Amino acid sequence: MTEIAAPAPAEAKAHRVRRRVPTRTPHQAVRPGARLGGPAAALPWVLPAFAFVGVLLVYPFFRSVYGSFFEDNGFTSSFTGIDNYTRLADDPIFGRSLLNTLMWVAGTLLLPVLLGLLIAVATHRPRFGGLARMLIVLPFALSPAATAVLWNFMLTSDGAVNQVLRGIGLDSWAHTWLLEWPQNTLSLIVAGTWQATGLNVVLFAIGLRAIPRDTVEAAELDGATGWRMFRHITLPQLRAVTVVVVGMAVVNSLKAFDMIWILTQGGPSRSSETLALTMYRETFRLFHVGYGSAIALVLSVIVVASSWLYLRRQMPDTGWAKS
Amino acid sequence: MSGRAAAAGTLAAGCGTAEGQPPGKVAVFGDSAAWSAPMAAAGAAMKSVAGLRLVPEVNPSLESFEQVVKSSLRTNKAPDMLKYWSGYRLRDLARTGGVADLSRQWDAAVARGWADRSLREAFTYRGRVYGLPMNLAYWVFFYNPEVFAEHGVQPPRTWGDFLAVADRLQRNKVTPLHGTADGRWPSFIWFQEILSRQDPRFYDDLMNGREKYTDPRAERALRTLASFFDKDWFTPMDMNHTDAAAAVVHGKVGMLPCGTWLGSTLMEAGGKPGKNVGAFVLPMAEPNARPSVIFESSALVATVKGPDHAEALRATRNWLHPAVMRAFSQALQDGCPNPEVPAANPVVAALAEKVRGDRLWLLNRFWEQGPPELVEATVDDLAGFLLNPSSYREVLRTMQDRADEAWKVWREAERT
Numbered sequence: 001m002t003e004i005a006a007p008a009p010a011e012a013k014a015h016r017v018r019r020r021v022p023t024r025t026p027h028q029a030v031r032p033g034a035r036l037g038g039p040a041a042a043l044p045w046v047l048p049a050f051a052f053v054g055v056l057l058v059y060p061f062f063r064s065v066y067g068s069f070f071e072d073n074g075f076t077s078s079f080t081g082i083d084n085y086t087r088l089a090d091d092p093i094f095g096r097s098l099l100n101t102l103m104w105v106a107g108t109l110l111l112p113v114l115l116g117l118l119i120a121v122a123t124h125r126p127r128f129g130g131l132a133r134m135l136i137v138l139p140f141a142l143s144p145a146a147t148a149v150l151w152n153f154m155l156t157s158d159g160a161v162n163q164v165l166r167g168i169g170l171d172s173w174a175h176t177w178l179l180e181w182p183q184n185t186l187s188l189i190v191a192g193t194w195q196a197t198g199l200n201v202v203l204f205a206i207g208l209r210a211i212p213r214d215t216v217e218a219a220e221l222d223g224a225t226g227w228r229m230f231r232h233i234t235l236p237q238l239r240a241v242t243v244v245v246v247g248m249a250v251v252n253s254l255k256a257f258d259m260i261w262i263l264t265q266g267g268p269s270r271s272s273e274t275l276a277l278t279m280y281r282e283t284f285r286l287f288h289v290g291y292g293s294a295i296a297l298v299l300s301v302i303v304v305a306s307s308w309l310y311l312r313r314q315m316p317d318t319g320w321a322k323s
Numbered sequence: 324m325s326g327r328a329a330a331a332g333t334l335a336a337g338c339g340t341a342e343g344q345p346p347g348k349v350a351v352f353g354d355s356a357a358w359s360a361p362m363a364a365a366g367a368a369m370k371s372v373a374g375l376r377l378v379p380e381v382n383p384s385l386e387s388f389e390q391v392v393k394s395s396l397r398t399n400k401a402p403d404m405l406k407y408w409s410g411y412r413l414r415d416l417a418r419t420g421g422v423a424d425l426s427r428q429w430d431a432a433v434a435r436g437w438a439d440r441s442l443r444e445a446f447t448y449r450g451r452v453y454g455l456p457m458n459l460a461y462w463v464f465f466y467n468p469e470v471f472a473e474h475g476v477q478p479p480r481t482w483g484d485f486l487a488v489a490d491r492l493q494r495n496k497v498t499p500l501h502g503t504a505d506g507r508w509p510s511f512i513w514f515q516e517i518l519s520r521q522d523p524r525f526y527d528d529l530m531n532g533r534e535k536y537t538d539p540r541a542e543r544a545l546r547t548l549a550s551f552f553d554k555d556w557f558t559p560m561d562m563n564h565t566d567a568a569a570a571v572v573h574g575k576v577g578m579l580p581c582g583t584w585l586g587s588t589l590m591e592a593g594g595k596p597g598k599n600v601g602a603f604v605l606p607m608a609e610p611n612a613r614p615s616v617i618f619e620s621s622a623l624v625a626t627v628k629g630p631d632h633a634e635a636l637r638a639t640r641n642w643l644h645p646a647v648m649r650a651f652s653q654a655l656q657d658g659c660p661n662p663e664v665p666a667a668n669p670v671v672a673a674l675a676e677k678v679r680g681d682r683l684w685l686l687n688r689f690w691e692q693g694p695p696e697l698v699e700a701t702v703d704d705l706a707g708f709l710l711n712p713s714s715y716r717e718v719l720r721t722m723q724d725r726a727d728e729a730w731k732v733w734r735e736a737e738r739t
């Protein structure tokens with residue numbers, strides 16, 4: 001109480017001072033360009049942030065765009081115009097990589113988001129729901145690198161998954177999970193799901209708690225239960241959280257890298273590469289810096305465009321729609 | 324460049340004496356944590372020989388190691404010395420002008436009998452030497468003598484023996500051969516081994532861009548491999564070398580092709596040289612061909628712009644000294660490029676004796692042969708073949724398309 005009350009007299013005092021010395025009209029006081037309070041006055045405070053964003057984000061971005069018009073091996077470079085972009089169109093590895101990236105987006109929306117929602121709803125009310133939630137959230141606390149090592153142990157041909165399948169007589173179900181496309185990408189998505197679902201559960205759980213109790217009670221009085229309650233009350237009330245979860249899932253799936261890198265290095269034969277991996281391999285393994293920059297730009301355009309379109313559509317009443 | 328390097332050496336040596344500085348330290352930047360202890364051991368020996376201590380610095384990620392090297396070479400943040408690859412990878416580095424010419428050091432070492440003369444080619448670019456050999460690993464087949472004895476087979480002496488051993492092991496429920504695409508690079512191993520045994524001359528020509536992947540001889544090598552797949556002789560293609568080493572020691576896998584550097588992994592898996600770990604050079608498939616063996620040797624490189632360039636050059640003058648080499652190769656448990664230094668590991672020592680005694684033709688490894696960017700791509704193609712052996716014709720066509728492009732770029736760069 002005292003903490004809240006303390007600033008009040010000072011504020012009152014300030015008001016009194018302003019009233020007692022009316023040297024200029026309030027209109028002049030807020031005029032732009034005045035000694036304090038004008039838009040220019042904010043500049044020194046914003047500059048460090050601008051500098052950081054400029055040096056670490058804007059400059060590298062435009063440098064990459066510029067670099068994508070060159071054939072560059074890291075030591076020498078020559079201008080080739082849009083050659084790198086036309087090469088993309090003919091490159092089967094880029095095509096496969098784009099397809100894998102789309103599989104990651106679709107898979108991430110289908111599995112971790114949907115599972116996250118279902119688990120959050122299923123564990124919302126029951127007695128040991130909190131404990132169950134915690135167990136599901138745990139993998140999220142592990143580093144992706146550690147998770148990948150764990151899944152490598154599970155998914156190799158002689159790994160835990162195949163051993164269990166053979167152990168229970170399901171020999172025909174045992175596969176070379178990481179060696180053939182598309183099952184290597186699908187296996188990677190499942191491994192990614194195991195880790196990513198936890199965060200979505202937490203976010204949906206927060207959303208569920210924020211649903212006003214009277215809305216739920218009113219619906220219950222009207223006889224809504226089970227699926228109808230979920231469809232007409234819970235889901236609409238979770239809309240804001242869903243926008244965040246789906247938005248994050250889309251961006252994260254487009255960026256998918258660490259899990260794939262450690263489990264398959266994009267292989268075998270580059271069959272499980274996503275755009276992020278192809279960019280990395282071309283730039284830093286094959287030293288096709290210009291070509292890598294072109295892939296980076298395509299990836300950036302996809303990430304920004306999809307996020308922007310999605311948010312614009314889902315949040316029409318915010319600044320996204322106007323920008 | 325050698326003049327500049329020598330002048331810099333004299334200058335720095337002069338400064339050191341004038342200022343009475345204590346003996347310095349030179350960092351050697353490498354990509355293998357397993358090389359830290361050997362490098363430290365060599366550093367200690369170097370201190371007594373040349374008053375210099377070598378300090379290992381490791382970046383265990385192959386990707387970022389290469390990235391750091393290539394991006395820092397033109398700056399004054401370049402590491403003083405590098406553990407690098409030989410062959411075309413070293414040439415690629417030498418082309419940047421960022422590494423020192425070590426021809427004098429090489430010639431001096433050969434004159435003293437400290438280096439195997441036949442290795443020179445693997446470390447040269449345009450006739451000058453840019454790296455000194457660090458180790459000398461042979462590519463061999465590891466096996467478990469106890470398991471071989473149990474199944475009544477001997478290490479093969481002929482190609483026919485080799486096929487018979489694999490067949491016998493297969494019938495006795497031991498997976499005869501380890502093959503893998505895990506980690507990408509190992510995909511070249513079988514192609515390299517089979518091709519160099521069927522036609523070593525063709526292997527050498529192909530690796531140096533003088534022959535084509537679409538040649539019937541390359542096709543024959545992959546067809547031979549495909550026949551091994553048909554007989555179900557291979558392990559799953561995602562079994563890594565660490566697991567394979569353990570599988571050999573425990574009698575689950577019969578033969579494991581790899582560089583002799585895998586010896587330490589086999590020891591860690593419980594292997595004892597001579598008892599349950601042995602090694603043989605794969606016999607020639609073509610008896611009339613010149614007997615050959617694949618070798619692998621890392622290069623010790625001195626950068627031009629490293630902060631302790633003069634000391635780095637002094638270290639290169641003493642690197643092949645028997646005392647330094649002995650300390651290094653004993654700690655590494657691998658073969659030594661200095662013929663005066665016997666290998667500490669009895670398996671490697673026996674192999675070295677056979678290679679020198681039989682005058683086997685030393686062929687550099689696939690990974691070091693041809694433009695690095697070509698090799699990086701063709702290992703992925705070979706991985707594709709390992710997973711779908713019937714695709715060999717298509718794989719070879721793709722490899723040749725890449726080779727045409729990569730050699731064109733490489734040769735253009737050579738001309739400039």
